[in-house]
Amino acid sequence: MSAQVIQLQSRFAMAVVLSALLPLGPKPALALEAGHTARLGDVIARCWNLPLIENVGSLTAKVSFQLDPNGALAGNPQIIVSSGNRPFDESALRAIKKCAPFDLPRDRWEEWKSIVVNFDPQNIHQ
């Protein structure tokens, strides 16, 4: 019984590893046009409560998240590059969660279903 299970397990693991490494179809030539991404940036900026820490201008974090065709979050946003400051990272995640769902053209979901945001507060506005 256990020998069969081990064979099953390793085939499953191999299938998973292979699918992760193979490219999933051709990459679309054009990402969302500039107008949409600029607007998205402004929308997220309005949801972002900057933590009031002294060196906040020198911190940056990268957050990745997936959206469903309705613009709602599919799963949780993730920190992919941490600022090294926990409250800063958490404020960025909170901004994404607060802003969702996003208003984006449904017919082009393939282009915006996965987004990465660079939180880099050079211009802090009141």
Place this chain on the structure above:
Amino acid sequence: MKPLIRHLLIAASLSAAVLGAVTMPAHALVEIDVNKGTIEPLPIAVSDFVAGDSLGSEIAGIVAADLKRSGLFAPIDKGAFLETISNPDASPRFEDWKVINAQALVTGRVSKEADGRLKAEYRLWDTFAGQQLDGQQFFANKENKRRVAHIIADAIYERLTGEKGYFDTRIVFIDESGPKTKRVKRLAIMDQDGAGLKYLSKGNELVLTPRFSPTRQEITYMSYESGQPRVYLLQIETGQRELVGNFPGMTFAPRFSPDGQEVIMSLLRDDGN
């Protein structure tokens, strides 16, 4: 755990780890820069601590006032709360708090131990992440209930801003009263939120320039009670006082050394130096 289930779980977690490592950055087609945010006090809800008496709302009130006074937090009015917390350990209904715009929530409990001491516990929740960020419990004598509230406020402040809190501190100052022609100056101490005001001198002598020791519950200050300005060292808890040095001439502007072990002052000798 049955061997079959365990093997499947291991395979699943292995595949999840591999997917996690490879998928994310490779698939993102849209990369956005957010170079600005809003600097606004963080909206936070501090719900009354569950207690058998008014102590629960008193502690919550001190915590909320501390956070508000720092300028970095905007506690939401209790009247706007949708959910009433009856069990501070259970996950709150996060939607009820998100909808009133709270980005963080504090729940807690105050209870009396068998030996008469207070036990105060709090939990700090991230409403948008839907999880607990922090939680601690403290034991204290009843007289120290305000200090416990300040310590909780410090912990919340530090967890959400990354900076050390200052709410569990006291201020030593010269209190002035009376008409302009007959000012009364008294050495005084109070909590940073203005509570617990105590006078440390009687008001019949001129007192100046108090300084806290960085390491001990001591104050150094100048007083003219002996006719000449002299520097004194005062123990806050016992009220014991001693003259610092016995130098001819006048002594001014006392300060503590950074390690709190010495008092530094200026001397004006009779020869004018």
